[in-house]
Amino acid sequence: MALPSQKTELVRDTSLDDWELVGSGGFGCVYKARHKDWGIYVAIKILHKGVRSCNNHLHHSSPLTKLCVEANHMDEAASEFVLRRYGTYQGYLSGKETSMQHGLVMEFMRKGSVESLQEELSGPPPWPLAFRLAHQVALGMTFLHSKNLVHGDLKPSNVLLNVDLNAKLADFGLSRVSTSASNSSRETTGVIEGSYKYMPPEAFEASYEPVRAFDRYSYGILLWSILMGKEPYPWADYTHVKLRIPEGDRPCCKEIDKMKLKVEGLEALVDLMKRCWDESPSKRPTFKECFEVTENIFSKHEKGIHMVVGEVLTKLESPNSYLSSWASNVPPQTPEQSEPNDTVDFDFRKQDSVSGSTKIMSNEDKAKFVDKNRAKLIQNVTEVMAITKELGEMVHPEAYLCVEDKQKTTQDKMRVLYSRTLRSGGVAVKAAFYDALKKHHPKLVERLGGYF
Structure with missing residues (x-):
């Protein structure tokens, strides 16, 4: 059964070539492909294999139904x-x-997401770009x-x-008018991954159905992430966040508060951020109020x-280049300075809370740890050569040459190691990297929530 396509074209596999996987999740995979007739690259969001309709009738909660809903919502919300959405895919x-x-x-x-930008910069974007992102969202x-x-x-x-780092909203898989945004993810994962x-x-109430205040x-939390260049509560899991957020905990603003009076407009944006994450839904400003504030700041x-x-x-294309000091939002931390500074700081426990037995990390867990902590590891790992030797032939030759280069900083070496080896090496390579990291930086691994 083809997806509805009243306003857009049906694109078949014969119209596409040069496929490349660029992302995946519980719902499906996203590919980059070139449309032969249009002459441009497009993104193709595909359902996981085996997801299809039964007897031409869709189950109400099936991924295909959700994809249809997402397509309709993208068409309704079409704006700059x-x-x-160009069309629907079948093939x-x-x-x-x-x-x-x-x-x-x-x-x-072409330039990924705000999340990938934070990882590439190992921190926040310069103020003008941060304010533009806030305004465009x-x-x-x-x-x-x-x-x-x-x-x-x-x-x-x-x-x-x-390509010019302008922002666009994506992933309307959870977008809806009156159904629960939390239940759909819990059906397959038990928790809402990342969200x-x-x-x-x-x-966090089981009966909650989201409205605009959601x-x-x-x-508000997104604004904090843009300004700080990292995710909130990195040491907290779902259970801890569920417990603490209703009690009033929010991301720590100490670093931002220190800069409020030094950067024009920042104080107004921080005030908006805190009003957005108010405990009372009725006190949170509308987005019309938000864009009026952000428009004034960005101007x-x-x-x-x-x-x-x-x-x-230039920085994204040449990792060895540096942003000028005036453009930096938050100075990078040294390994000695890098300590948890969020209000909700929970370490992942090394022992099971019920049995007390020690947990053993699977290779998948290790790979997830390496991916999740990319920015922090780039900032804090100093024994790059020792870790590279541990990995041996797993390391890409170009990455090995970079690590040997005494003129390059440890951060530069770690960025190349990630881009040339870890990003494409799969679970086995990331797990081996984790084991080497644990050997040469045990305290760092422990601080970031790893265990043995």
Whole structure:
């Protein structure tokens, strides 16, 4: 059964080539592919293998139904700051596939997401870009809410960036008008992967059904993440966040507060951020109020945006280059300074809370740890050569040459090790990296929540 496509085209596998996997999750996979006739690269969001309709009838909660809903919502919310849908996909991903695959055909955002930008910069973007991102997200959400849609999963990985680092909202898999954003994820995972840190306190109630105030809270946490260049509560799991957020805990603002009077407009944005994550849904400002604030702030920095974007793009393309000091938001921490500074600071426990037995990390757990803590490891790992020798032939030759280069900083070496070896090496290589890291940096592994 093909997805509905009243306003957009049906794209078949024969129209696409140069496929490349760029992301995956519990719902499906996202590929980059070139459309032969259009001459451009597009993003293809595909359901996991085996997900299809039964007797031409869709189960109400099936992933295919959700994909149809996402397609309709993308069409309703079409705007400059929302990811555009070109059509729907139908076809076979490889010669070995025997079942028809379905998906969405969307514009391809060449510079990833706010989350990947934070990882590449190992921190926040320069002030003009940070303020523009805040403003563009507010504009996109204003339009979304004007259509009576609730996004339900507003976070850094769902704010995508085009070639000029302009932001567009994406992933409407949880977007809806009146159904629960929390139940859909719990059906398959038991918790909301990554998203629970952006949920308002009232959303942890089992009977909660999200309204617009849900997104307003998420926007507040997103603003903090943009300004700080990292995720909130990195040491806290779902259970701890669920316990503490309703009690009033929020991300720590000590570093931001120190800079409020030094950066024009920052104090107003911090005030907006804190109003957005207010415990009372009725006290959270509408997105119209939000974009009025962010528009005023960005206008004070708009003249510097082109220079800053150029500088950031150079940094992304040449890891050895540096952002000018005036553009930096938060000074990078040294290993000695790097301590947990969030209000909710929970370590992942090394022992099972019931049996008291020691947990053993699987290779998948180790790989997840390496991916999750990329920015922190780049900042703090100093024994790069020792770890590289432990990995041996697993390390890409170009990465090995970089690690041997005495002119390069340890951070540069770690970035290359990630990009050339760990990113493409799979679970086994990341697990081996974790074991080497544990041997040479045991205290760092423990501080970041790892265990043996």
